[in-house]
Amino acid sequence: MSQKIDLDHGRFRQIIRGKIKQNLRKYISQGEMIAKKGKDTVSIPLPSVDIPHFKHGDKQQGGVGQGEGDVGDSLGQDGEEQPGAGEAGDRPGDHLLDIEISIQELAEIMGEELELPRIQPKGTEKIVAWKDKYSGIRTTGPESLRHFRRTYKQAIRRQIAMGTYDPKNPVIVPIKDDKRYRSWKKEPLPQSNAVIIYMMDVSGSMGDEQKEIVRIESFWIDTWLTSQYHGVESRFIIHDAMAKEVDRDTFFKTRESGGTMISSAYKLCAKMIADEYPSELWNIYPFHFSDGDNWSVDDTHTCVELLKKEVLPFVNLFAYGQVESPYGSGQFIKDLTEHFDEDERVVTSEIKGKDAIMDSIKEFLGKGR
Amino acid sequence: MTIKRFPAYLRDMQEEVEGYAKNYGLDFYPILYEVLDYKTMNEVAAYGGFPTRYPHWRFGMDYEQLSKSYEWGLSKIYEMVINTNPAYAYLLEGNSLTDQKIVMAHVCAHVDFFKNNYFFSKTNRKMIDGMANHAARVRRHMERQGQDVVEDYIDVCLSLENLIDPMSAYITRTAKPRTPEQIEDEETGQVGRLRSKGYMDSFINPPEYIEAQKKKKEEEVKKARRRFPESPQRDVLAFLIEHAPLEHWQRDVLEIVRDEAYYFAPQAMTKIMNEGWASYWHSKILTEKALTAAEVIDYADANAGVLATSPGRLNPYKLGVELFRSIEERWNKGQYGKEWDECESMEQKRNWDRRTGFGANRIFEVRKLYNDITFIDEFFTLEFCVEQKFYSFGFSERSGSWEIMSRDFKKVKDQMLKQLTNRGQPVIVVEDGNFENKSELLLRHIHEGTDLDSGQARDTLRNASRVWTRPVNLLTKVEGKGKLLRCEDGNLSERSAEYL
Known part of the structure; x- marks a missing residue:
């Protein structure tokens, strides 16, 4: 009999998987599951897994309770915990089912849906x-x-x-x-052998919406790369005219004003790689997000040089995501394409809005590097 | 699964508790206990108490939810009992002995209720086998048609499972079949004539009038014959089984779903009474007989947990047990009958005691003849309502939260009865099986003040049209206006319509 419930439970999980896959685009662009991230699991609110019935609407219905209180008193503040209407003494059927799913499984679903190739890691043996x-x-x-x-x-x-x-x-x-x-x-002892270096432009032209996009995208990149390696380290660099390393929280929250010198971030990134991540042992993934508005042509030139000499030779992939912003000129992506069009270590992607996140992830990770 | 052998100390306890129960007059089928670990308990609970159910993912979903809420410490299933003969009951391994004792007393009363309450008189007492047969049939269909196909169809059928007529087992809905003469009369359009002498006949039964009557009647007969079903039918599932163009296996699946829905219906109809009755007896048996001094605190703790109320939730255990106690007291003191009903003085009522002593008799009678609706309707009195501090609540648009709406007796009682009517489910009937002469199905929602949940209604309608294979229409009211929802080939449309 223990087999029996396992079978039914397995069917249920399979259905859930299908639902998530179906709605993946929505989940990716809304980023609602990021808020509910636990240690190894995420919980996803899934609509209409349950079987629909003809039933009464909630709000008109009301019910009967027992106990103290005056007319007009509220029955508890927590909005979610609605009092039971419907069957006497029973809770109403919840509309949303919170499903817990492991990050590993989520990554698999994403991999299947986006048709992401598996990555061949380098140097695994040495690092264990x-x-x-x-x-x-x-x-x-x-x-x-x-x-x-x-x-x-x-x-x-x-x-x-x-x-x-x-x-x-x-x-x-x-x-x-x-x-x-x-x-x-x-x-x-599994030890991390991959590192993601996130860089983000926090100059005045990057607004909250742009940052939200970066946040969501980096969550999914984390999810995928984590599933491909034994452990993944993440480092965060923010820059305007200067670059500095910060922790995850600060990374997503900081807003600076002022100009943009992208080269400052690349310099710091290159230094990080040289000092801490020998490329024969580490799989290195720098991701850079910006609105593409660099300070000067000279600086862009410096960037290209830095990439060519000090970054690209050591990394698996260098990804540049350009978030559309009303203030940015969006020139930088053109410059990069001009110089690195032939180089398959460089991926660029223009992210027009939240809906484009999924395609951009596919562009970044679709190469299987 | 691990079935623990039923240990001797529990068997002794069972004998002791059942001895007390029998002395009090409880009359139950033999009870077979099994001790289950919590995983197995959750598993059995997910299957609605029947480990032999057909395979379906929904049981897996329930299992996951039960397991989670157990692991997070939110809920725990103490006991489960199945309405069969002999009755099966499950005990949770690792419960304290006091808990097990409470559970056993509780179960005795449940089984007594199953055996004696009128609304269980039509249920199949060999349902474990029944469920196993259903499972075998479903598996056979799955082997032939493919698991996905059948499971998907079960989803569709389950979506309609509440469209049954739970009272139909106890009453006759269809009118008596007509006699051949009546039918002939109708068909030939005979019109009753008044008796008259020959020369007066053309005045007393004027030919034009007779002719007009004849026509009218013929018209009626025609209409009635065209009507299908003849009168609105509440057992939508039965209608579909009989008239929808189904393949053999589909009809079989639908029949299985309907069978099981009817099996579980009486439990939903008597939830308050059943739990109240069981709580009444566990507290009586334990406090008067079975408890040792050392167990009193544990008992009180567990009992308080069972009977606890929380804002905005009706606890059927609490309501039921208090009602049974109130009935017992009233019939012991003679607080019933014409004189009592007409007495206006609260003072007099409070001190009313005729020492009639019918309480014990009366509660046994009530447990035999009533269901939740009649139980509340008859015994939920003004005094009871005030004493037990009942209120009705609703959603306040103004403050955006659920609020206590009223403590007025009539409102509270109306609300309660409304909730219990048709087990809290909307009433949906088949109005026309040949709607607009296009063999479409017309369902009508008998609107009693509460709109349908429109999202769910749409999805359900979609499923109904998959069974019927032709478009299905649903006539309902939304915010006071008539609406006709229509589903054709999975596409939904909506227009306003007259709701008569």
Whole structure:
């Protein structure tokens, strides 16, 4: 019977998967699931999984309750927790079902839907660390690792077998053969071997909407790359005319004014790679988001040089996403295309609005690098 | 699944509790207990108590929700009991012995209720086998038609599962078949003549009048013959089974869904009474007989949990048990009958005690003959309403929240009865099986003040049209205006229409 519910449960999960896949574009552009991200799972509000029935609308219906309170008193503030109408004493059927799904599974669904190729990581073997884990028992070892309980258990077993155990006078003396020691095994410790370096233009021309797009897009990029590597590190760089490294929260919240010098960010990125991420061990993914409005032609020139010499040789992929903004000229993407059109390590994508996020993800990750 | 053998100490406990119950006059089928771990308990609960149900994803969904809410500590199923003979009941492994004792007393009363309440008199007491047969049939169809096809069709049928006529088992809906003479009369259009002498006949029964009557009658007969069904039919599922152009397996699936809906209907019709009755007896048996001094606190804690009320939620356990207690007290003190009803003085009523002592008798009678609606209608009195602090609530557009609307007795009671009518489901009937002479189906929502949930109604209508295979129309009212929803080939349209 335990098999039976597993089958039905499996069917249910399959249906859920199908629904998510169907609505993936919506979820991606709305970003509503990002808010509900847990440690390894996301919860997704799914509409109409349940079977529809003819039933009464909620709001006209009302109900009966029992207890203290005056006419006009509100029944609890929490908007979600609506009082039960409908069947006496029962909660109304919820319209939205919160489904929990692992990030791994979500990535798979996204991969299937966007037809993303799997990435061939480089240098996996070298980076794996080994860790000792005490998981076994053996008969020899140092006294410091003696397993007291198991040793005495063995001793009492032997004494009973030999007939020397007397329940009235339970004296147990372990001999050498009884002794048991903890032993260890070496286990591979998954260690991150991929790093995503997010860079974002926070100059005055990048508004909240633009940042929201970056936030949503980076969530999905994280999700996908995390599913492809054992562990993924994320680093965040913001820049206007100067660049600095920040944590995730600051990255999405900061708003600076002032001009834009993209080269400052690329410089910092190049330094980070050179200092911390040797390219033979690491899969490196710099993503840069901007509205494409650079300070000067000279600076753009510096950028191109930096990319050519100090960034591109070491990375798997360099991605540039240009978010449309009412203030930006959007020139930078043209400059990049001009210089790197032939180079398949560089991907550029113009993101016109939230609806375009999905296509842009596909452009970024569709190369399988 | 792990079925734990029923341990001896629980068997002793069962014997003890059932002994008390029988002495109180409870009359139940033999009860077979099984102890389940919480996973298996959730599994069985997801299947509605029947581990032998047909395969369907919805059970998997329920299972996931139950498991989650158990793991998060939100809810816990203490007990489950199935209406069969012998009755099966499940105990949760790891419950304290006091809990198990409460559950056993509770279950005795449930089974007594199943056995004796009139509304369970028509149910199949071998439903475990019934469900297993259904499952075997569904599996066979799945093997032939493909799992996806059948499962998808089950979805469609389940969407219509509440369109049954739960009272039809107890009453006769269709009029008596007409006698051959009546039919002949109708068909030949005979019109009753008044008796008269020959020479007066043309004055007393003027030929023009007779002719006109004849025509009128013929017209009526014609109309009636064209009407299909002859009168609106509440058992929509039965109508579909009989008249929709279904393949054999589809009809079978629909029949299964309908069968199971009818099996579960009486439980929805007697929820308050059934839970009230069980709570009444567990507290009586435990406090008067079965509890040891050491268990009192644990008992009180568990019992308070069962009977707790929270704002905006009607607890059927609490309402039921208080009503049964109130009935017992009233019939013990003689607070009923003409004199009581006509008494105006609250003072007098409060001290009314005729020492009639019919309480125990009366509650047994009530548990035999009533269902939730008649139970509330008859015994939910003004005094009871005030004493138990009932109120009605509704959604206030002004403040955007749910508010207490009234403590007025009549309003509260009306609201409660409205909620219980047709198990809280809207009444939908088949009005016309040949709507506008295009073999379309016309359903009518008997509007009783509450609109349908329009999103759900649309999806459901879509499913109905898949069964009927021709367009299906639904006549309803939205915000006071008549509306005709129509689904043709999965496309929905809507127009205003007269709702008569």
